[in-house]
Amino acid sequence: MTTATPTPRATGPVSRIDPEAAYRRPTAPGPALLRLDSNEGVLPPQALLAQLAAADPELLRRYPEVSALEAALAARLDVPPERVIVTAGADEAIDRACRAFLEPGKSVLLPDPCFDMFERCAALAGGTLVRVPWRDGPFPLDRFLGHLDARTGVVVVVSPSNPTGAVATLADVRRLAAAAPNALLVIDHVYVEYADEDLTPGLLDLANVLVLRTFSKAWGLAGCRVGYAAGSPYVIGVLRAAGGPYSVAAPSIALALAQLERGVEPLRAHVARIRVERGLLATRLAARGLAPRPSQANFVLVECGARAQAIRTALAGRGVVVRDFPGRPGLETALRITLPGNPPDFEWLCEALDAALGAGEARP
Known part of the structure; x- marks a missing residue:
């Protein structure tokens, strides 16, 4: 007969929280070359x-x-x-x-x-x-x-x-x-x-x-x-x-x-770039039949309907990782896309979106 090894048990409010619910950075369904899922900001200078x-x-x-x-x-x-x-x-x-x-x-x-x-x-x-x-x-x-x-x-x-x-x-x-x-x-x-x-x-x-x-x-x-x-x-x-x-x-x-x-000028330049990208991305997404929500942050939340997971997977296949919200009521069919804040990465994102959504629709 074997006796179970005793283990300490959590008490108080934490004992009512499922350990499996601990926050973990979402995993990418493909190679994560351009992470646009966590809203990180500008790359600091070397x-x-x-x-x-x-x-x-x-x-x-x-x-x-x-x-x-x-x-x-x-x-x-x-x-x-x-x-x-x-x-x-x-x-x-x-x-x-x-x-x-x-x-x-x-x-x-x-x-x-x-x-x-x-x-x-x-x-x-x-x-x-x-x-x-x-x-x-x-x-x-x-x-x-x-x-x-x-x-x-x-x-x-x-x-x-x-x-x-x-x-x-x-x-x-x-x-x-x-x-x-x-x-x-x-x-x-x-x-x-x-x-x-x-x-x-x-x-x-x-x-x-x-x-x-x-x-x-x-x-x-x-x-x-x-x-x-x-x-x-x-x-x-x-x-x-x-x-x-x-x-x-x-x-x-x-x-x-x-x-x-360093002062506020580098910060202002970064914010100005983000605001430009925010408008361009929202226009582009709307032109493809999606529903971006108005945003004053460094990301755009877009309602994708039944296509959400297919779009996320297609983007990941091109190295672009965005945030999804499985199991979150009201957000299950939405994706959150961090704005890259620099022209090369923004172009990469746009090209990946075009491929993920299919060619042929009007572009801004």
Whole structure:
């Protein structure tokens, strides 16, 4: 008779989450030569790596010091440094906010669809998910207001939305914040550099608002995992207490500072290129009978109907990987295409789309 080897068992909210549901980067159905599935931004200049290679070895020996980066970001936002926290990507800020402001019996209001990490972190904190549909069109303020109650601990607004690219207005967000003074209103603004309006300056006077930003998109440092959040001194202090002091590596901090020191002109040039590609791609997709959604991010979500998986597979056969959403209600027949941000790769994408969709239809 054999005895089963005892194994530790998870407890608390995490025990109710299927381990198989852990996030994994989607696999490509073919050779991934041009990855347009994760919304990474511009390729940083080679000089950044050279600058890092010339750094003092003490950078690696010592625990990281983040105060200089927080001060630089605070100066850009025109707030004191104690109102900014640097985190390991925006993901860590989401995790800290959920652990600090949610618990069993508390709920989080979030748009549906929404960036996956909000749902995961809220569930791990024991919060109840309240999904408010926002698939297209203006931000559904009245729906959000209708779901607020005494149990609401966190309210999430992703603008520009991931995965749709839709945006909320400053007036909508301020009304929502005023209606929920005892809840934390989290504004996921990680794609804001590509949008028509940055809501950050109009929100930082509100005590219950936390604005999330990142170096992973327009700044091109997704591999460094550097994000940051801005809010009231109390909220930022709570976020500091909700995690460890050394979550961002020193080389990542140095590279983020170096990107800031390059100034805004490279960023503006990248954003201008993305906006051009965004319009061209939407026009091209519509001309082929597909339904691209209006976007203010660095991607286009396109409704493909029954052809979605065939198109994705055909693109992958030409080395182009785009994001699909199997099992996501309302998104099963949609594809999200990251804009490459440079002419050669954009031409590659367009040629692959032409081949995937078949020749003969009108082209813009």
